[in-house]
Amino acid sequence: MSDERDEIEAVEDAERPRGTEVAVGTASEEETAPVEIPRELPVLPLKNTVLFPFLLSPLLVSSERSKRLIDAVVLDPYRLLVCAAVRGAVEQSPGPDDVRRTGTVVRIVKMLKSSDDSYRLLVQGVSRVAIEEFVSDSPFLRGRIQVLSDRGDLESVETTALTRNVSQNFVALVAESPRLSDDLQVLGSNLDDSSKLADLVASNLDLDVGGKQELLEELDVPIRLRRVLDEISRERDALKVESEIREKVQTDIGKTQRDYMLRQQLEAIRQELGEGLEPEAEVGRLRERIEAAGMGEEAHRQATRELDRLAQMPPAAAEHGVIRTYLEWMADLPWAQLSEDRLDVAEARRILDEDHYGLDKVKDRIVEYIAVLSLKRDLKGPILCFVGPPGTGKTSLGRSIARALGRKFARISLGGVHDEAEIRGHRRTYVGALPGRIVQGLRRAKTRNPVFVLDEVDKVGADFRGDPSSALLEVLDPEQNSSFSDHYLEVPFDLSQVLFVATANLIDPVPAALRDRMEVIELPGYTEEEKLEIAKRFLVPR
Structure with a gap:
């Protein structure tokens, strides 16, 4: 697709119906050879997310300032911009001091204008970069950047062993975690590039923004592999504990449901046989007998406390019969009954x-x-x-x-x-x-x-x-x-x-x-x- 065609599609897009997907590139371009990254690029601050090189990621752009940035980027034939995480919670539009100095150059692959005027983007990471300085903050941030290269011996035996270990453990994590897509198993097992594998794993780990930013800033590939391997082990241990807790809860719930069903069946059988009283009626009968027994204050308080326990206890509970028998004894005793003496x-x-x-x-x-x-x-x-x-x-x-x-x-x-x-x-x-x-x-x-x-x-x-x-x-x-x-x-x-x-x-x-x-x-x-x-x-x- 020519540069002229790119500009036409981007300009015409403003007149398209809302909710229409706009292809801003071609398949041949997405398979391209390395792109020459300019020294200056627009900077898009990101809240609550970190993007890594070479990975496809979705983005949602809704602020007017960011939409102006995207409108300008899609007019460029390479459609490149820098995505950098914001340092903390920012209420207004982030300024130069709010943006981290290490980010990722990304290329817009697809864009969709939604009915609510927001932009939904699919971007692909290109390279790590350091933002040396910001040259402009109007109408959007624009910075001078320096491409960062990987460090470390990528051909050493240690790096090879780390790569294989990370790949195997990541595939196992994907199989165990319901949060991760099964497609990542194939991708993780077939990826031989150590740096790309580390970035793939880092982007899918359950880390906060600070943890992912540290991995993005780590240029030494063997060190980055060790860190993601530690995080994989920690997450697998957490999943194991969660699984044990879930199984225990399911077992307890199953036992509770079974007990409940058996109690209901037992109650139905008793009603069919005409045996026993409804629990509420039985508690009411005992309460009347306790009130009429004429107990002392301490005995009445004890009997009332046990009666309240009985009212909250299911009839099939082991202690139900013990408490009921106790209350029967308390109600039957002659607390206030006296025979009239014959004094002749x-x-x-x-x-x-x-x-x-x-x-x-x-x-x-x-x-x-x-x-x-x-x-x-x-x-x-x-x-x-x-x-x-x-x-x-x-x-x-x-x-x-x-x-x-x-x-x-x-x-x-x-x-x-x-x-x-x-x-x-x-x-x-x-x-x-x-x-x-x-x-x-x-x-x-x-x-x-x-x-x-x-x-x-x-x-x-x-x-x-x-x-x-x-x-x-x-x-x-x-x-x-x-x-x-x-x-x-x-x-x-x-x-x-x-x-x-x-x-x-x-x-x-x-x-x-x-x-x-x-x-x-x-x-x-x-x-x-x-x-x-x-x-x-x-x-x-x-």
């Missing part, structure tokens, strides 16, 4: 005589307690210990006391108990954890002031699991049992209104500390006359 002394004595013959000492003590209770209603319950041989009616006497007082009756047997958790309960961290027998008995009694019989207190053992008799010290101490702490509940429960009755065959095996907390009443064996009377009153009528 004569009626109480009649009931005691009706159930048992003799045992006047025991009956007198119970009648005495009722009489004092009628005068002082906040009296703490006594802790009685009946000691006597088997068959003397120790346990049945406890039931009679409950009937005489009009209270509920609860009983636990401590014979052979070796584990402290039987009294204090298990912590919820254990599978199948439950409260201790004291709390279980109160739940069955459904009142906070039952008559509670601790049978066979002298048969309690001790081993590596703890000493249950030591746990009973808190239960039977009037100064401590108002805030009894069960390991399962983890909140205090008031036992001060409970009338504890312990039974034992012998008093000696009972630890001294525990014995001091109880009022011991001995039940001797029956005489022949008493046995005959018992037979007449209780056995014959049956």
Whole structure:
């Protein structure tokens, strides 16, 4: 294509419809022999990009000053200009002091005028140049330049090895990176020129403007190859870490989705079978029961906190059942339920005589307690210990006391108990954890002031699991049992209104500390006359 034809196409382009591609060169010219670079050329400042020699690069030109520069360049037969990166963020048109002094001479291959009046260019790098000085800044920047040549021994064994290593690693990087086009694999593996290979790799690395500018300014080819090889290794390591993170995330997401689908299927099966409640309805039901239980402030706060956790937890979660069971226990306990005591002394004595013959000492003590209770209603319950041989009616006497007082009756047997958790309960961290027998008995009694019989207190053992008799010290101490702490509940429960009755065959095996907390009443064996009377009153009528 002649120079005259170039000028005609460039001038006529102003009258073409917007969005039309304008060919400003021919294929034969793009294959040309080396171009003689003038000493002075227009300088196009570039923001956020660095161009390298011999590579095709797209450009978008939108400012009026830059478009005037391009309009002037396309009138020249060689269509050459210098592209140089801007030093930093510049709000207005860059001046001479804003442009870096090392750039690349490029040749405009194609130009497209878009409908928004911007120019879209395809340029090809020609050579590295140093901008010695700027000779003009109006209507655009124009500078005096010096062509920069590559340095270093390009034929040495080291350079050859570096070139081969860079080529292989770059091809591997392209295969691993979704950001890079697969066409670069062919281009990188077939490029033998060390300098061009280094520039090709540098232009496609994930570097900022400063990093690419340093590689553009590096004229020593072996050093440039080493630097791009280091950057390739760093980027491949980063891609490997990203891939591992992505695979882990995908695995976690897959497991989460699988769990969600299984939960949905399980919920559908339960609904078909008519089992269970909706999670919201279940939480609402528990909340109503907790509010109606009359808990203390600390217990209410603990139950509400666990209920809030339950509301946010999926039904299939492993801890869901543990929390729900805990809340069921908390709601079922008699926090505020009290039996109304029968304070008629004569009626109480009649009931005691009706159930048992003799045992006047025991009956007198119970009648005495009722009489004092009628005068002082906040009296703490006594802790009685009946000691006597088997068959003397120790346990049945406890039931009679409950009937005489009009209270509920609860009983636990401590014979052979070796584990402290039987009294204090298990912590919820254990599978199948439950409260201790004291709390279980109160739940069955459904009142906070039952008559509670601790049978066979002298048969309690001790081993590596703890000493249950030591746990009973808190239960039977009037100064401590108002805030009894069960390991399962983890909140205090008031036992001060409970009338504890312990039974034992012998008093000696009972630890001294525990014995001091109880009022011991001995039940001797029956005489022949008493046995005959018992037979007449209780056995014959049956």
